[in-house]
Amino acid sequence: MAAPATQxxxxxxxxxxxxxxxxxxxxxxxxxxxxxxxxxAEVAARAGVVEGTVYAYFDSKxxxxxxxxxxxxxxxxxxxxxxxxxxxxxxxxxRFVIRHHLDTFARELGLCRLIVSEAxxxxxxxxxxxxxxxxxxxxxxxxxLEEGVxxxxxxxxxxxxxxxxxxxxxxxxxxxxxxxTGAPLDAAGLADQLSDALLGGILARPVTANGAADAAVxxxxxAIERLESRMGDE
Amino acid sequence: MAAPATQxxxxxxxxxxxxxxxxxxxxxxxxxxxxxxxxxAEVAARAGVVEGTVYAYFDSKxxxxxxxxxxxxxxxxxxxxxxxxxxxxxxxxxRFVIRHHLDTFARELGLCRLIVSEAxxxxxxxxxxxxxxxxxxxxxxxxxLEEGVxxxxxxxxxxxxxxxxxxxxxxxxxxxxxxxTGAPLDAAGLADQLSDALLGGILARPVTANGAADAAVxxxxxAIERLESRMGDE
DNA sequence: TTTTTTTATTGAGCCTGTCTCAATAATGAG
DNA sequence: CTCATTATTGAGACAGGCTCAATAAAAAAA
Numbered sequence: 001m002a003a004p005a006t007q008x009x010x011x012x013x014x015x016x017x018x019x020x021x022x023x024x025x026x027x028x029x030x031x032x033x034x035x036x037x038x039x040x041a042e043v044a045a046r047a048g049v050v051e052g053t054v055y056a057y058f059d060s061k062x063x064x065x066x067x068x069x070x071x072x073x074x075x076x077x078x079x080x081x082x083x084x085x086x087x088x089x090x091x092x093x094x095r096f097v098i099r100h101h102l103d104t105f106a107r108e109l110g111l112c113r114l115i116v117s118e119a120x121x122x123x124x125x126x127x128x129x130x131x132x133x134x135x136x137x138x139x140x141x142x143x144x145l146e147e148g149v150x151x152x153x154x155x156x157x158x159x160x161x162x163x164x165x166x167x168x169x170x171x172x173x174x175x176x177x178x179x180x181t182g183a184p185l186d187a188a189g190l191a192d193q194l195s196d197a198l199l200g201g202i203l204a205r206p207v208t209a210n211g212a213a214d215a216a217v218x219x220x221x222x223a224i225e226r227l228e229s230r231m232g233d234e
Numbered sequence: 235m236a237a238p239a240t241q242x243x244x245x246x247x248x249x250x251x252x253x254x255x256x257x258x259x260x261x262x263x264x265x266x267x268x269x270x271x272x273x274x275a276e277v278a279a280r281a282g283v284v285e286g287t288v289y290a291y292f293d294s295k296x297x298x299x300x301x302x303x304x305x306x307x308x309x310x311x312x313x314x315x316x317x318x319x320x321x322x323x324x325x326x327x328x329r330f331v332i333r334h335h336l337d338t339f340a341r342e343l344g345l346c347r348l349i350v351s352e353a354x355x356x357x358x359x360x361x362x363x364x365x366x367x368x369x370x371x372x373x374x375x376x377x378x379l380e381e382g383v384x385x386x387x388x389x390x391x392x393x394x395x396x397x398x399x400x401x402x403x404x405x406x407x408x409x410x411x412x413x414x415t416g417a418p419l420d421a422a423g424l425a426d427q428l429s430d431a432l433l434g435g436i437l438a439r440p441v442t443a444n445g446a447a448d449a450a451v452x453x454x455x456x457a458i459e460r461l462e463s464r465m466g467d468e
Numbered sequence: 469t470t471t472t473t474t475t476a477t478t479g480a481g482c483c484t485g486t487c488t489c490a491a492t493a494a495t496g497a498g
Numbered sequence: 499c500t501c502a503t504t505a506t507t508g509a510g511a512c513a514g515g516c517t518c519a520a521t522a523a524a525a526a527a528a
Contacts, residue, residue: 012494012505036270039485050507055487117351131414155434162408162427169407170400177399180365193396200389201435246476246523273514284478289516472527482517492507498500 019057022047023071026064031110035065035118065118066129072111073133076104080140090148091199097141098171098198099191105175106185113179116172138164163198170194253291256281257305260298265344269299269352299352300363306345307367310338314374324382325433331375332405332432333425339409340419347413350406372398397432404428 013021025047029038040061044051058064080100087096105112142164148154171194178185247255259281263272274295278285292298314334321330339346376398382388405428412419 010493010506015505018505040487041485051486052488052508053506056505059487061486158431159427161411162404162424163431165407165411166400166404166428166431169403169405170396171403173399173403173406174396177395190396193393194400197392197397197400197432197435199435201431201433244477244522249476252476274516275514285515286479286517287477290476295515470528472525474523474525476521476523478519478521480518480520482515484513484515486511486513488511489509490507491509492505494505495503497502 015057018047018049018053022049022054022057022064023067027068027071027111030065030068030114031108035061035114040064065114068111069115069130070133072108072115073137077133077137077140079104080137084140084144090144090151090153093144094141094148094167094199095191095195097144098167098195099187101168101171102175102185102187102191102194105171106187109179109185112175116176138168141167167194167198170198249291252281252283252287256283256288256291256298257301261302261305261345264299264302264348265342269295269348274298299348302345303349303364304367306342306349307371311367311371311374313338314371318374318378324378324385324387327378328375328382328401328433329425329429331378332401332429333421335402335405336409336419336421336425336428339405340421343413343419346409350410372402375401401428401432404432 022043026043029043029046032038040054041051043064044054047054054064058067080097083096083100084093087093142160145154145158145160145163149156149158149160174190174194175185178190256277260277263277263280266272274288275285277298278288281288288298292301314331317330317334318327321327376394379388379392379394379397383390383392383394408424408428409419412424
């Protein structure tokens with residue numbers, strides 16, 4: 001038989017570029033298949049190298065995963081930081097964080113599934129790196145919450161860390177459900193619903209809380225005016 | 235050398251019992267090591283059988299996982315149902331669900347980590363079973379929410395499904411974080427904080443919101459009426 | 469009791485996938 | 499052009515999931 005037409009020639013490339021190529025390939029393969037199902041051999045093939053080469057750049061399959069996640073998180077963090085710089089007011093800032101997070105999930109479903117599913121399991125020692133990235137990212141929202149409590153926009157008895165968990169946990173759950181059921185993800189609508197529930201709470205308010213209270217005040221003011229005008233008449 | 239002292243004799247046991255033993259062993263091993271790290275051989279050893287036997291009872295390692303989760307979920311569901319039967323009022327019922335869920339997580343951390351981490355990843359076809367269990371379980375809270383909207387205890391514009399995600403997602407996130415940081419889990423305190431934030435919302439309320447204001451308005455209105463009637467007397 | 473049938477249980481071994489390492493050849497320096 | 503450096507390779511060690519023909523314990527039949 002003739003030699004295979006697609007024979008790969010051995011070429012040397014600058015370390016940085018080859019590493020980037022492998023990382024890019026890993027990102028794709030992991031996102032498509034998940035961590036467990038992905039084979040390092042396939043990552044290698046897609047990067048145009050042989051399996052051994054991958055291990056010359058990354059210590060293990062898991063190290064490759066962490067590198068992929070790190071890259072993703074760094075992007076997410078800097079985007080969110082930039083965004084927060086342009087939005088004013090605690091409520092608006094929270095709505096922005098929720099909306100942006102949801103948009104990102106919708107756009108990069110594969111990667112996000114990876115993070116939700118694969119990052120968490122191994123409480124194994126080495127995931128310090130991932131925990132730290134997560135802390136940095138969710139720390140952005142945490143600071144908005146703390147600031148809100150300080151400046152009086154948020155309830156003074158609020159526990160910011162618990163609220164942050166409610167926020168991110170809620171998003172993840174909602175997204176995951178929509179992934180499972182296969183329903184298309186309506187990021188904008190979902191963001192609004194989540195924000196409304198979180199910000200305003202879910203309990204029905206006593207009627208006086210919204211407009212009714214104003215109405216009562218209005219009635220009082222009118223009554224008093226009536227009194228005043230009468231008394232002034234005398 | 236002498237024959238090993240711990241040589242196992244081949245014994246036949248009733249199907250149901252052997253299956254239960256294997257399941258029990260799997261539950262322990264999975265909970266201790268997580269799915270990926272656990273070896274079927276170890277499950278077998280702990281159940282006092284050989285690897286092949288495990289496969290005579292369960293089709294695959296994953297089927298074993300699903301069986302373990304099924305058993306756990308069934309217990310959780312029936313406990314929660316029983317509990318809900320004894321608690322009245324939407325707010326109390328929600329607080330109960332949150333509290334009970336947190337208690338269970340605290341008590342069975344290993345298994346819960348398994349569910350959070352291993353169940354979710356594989357959107358792979360066969361997890362219908364798990365999805366269904368999850369639906370049944372979280373359906374309990376969903377029904378409480380829907381009922382609350384109907385009877386006026388909860389905001390009429392609430393989206394029950396989104397609220398359910400906020401509820402369970404928030405719990406999971408909070409627990410997971412405490413697992414990671416190694417902090418002991420204060421189920422009671424955390425349950426209260428989560429319930430408060432979810433029920434009441436996080437925004438600061440105008441002072442009029444809590445009953446005191448209503449009472450004040452009422453007193454004012456009465457006083458003015460008294461005044462008015464007096465003046466009418468003249 | 470003895471013989472036969474049934475089937476739970478075994479363990480050797482196949483297969484896929486991660487990871488290692490000595491050999492190889494592409495590149496840059498002298 | 500030659501040599502030294504080191505990126506790249508590919509064969510294979512090792513681990514873990516899973517299969518299957520052989521085996522023997524229990525039940526049924528004689």
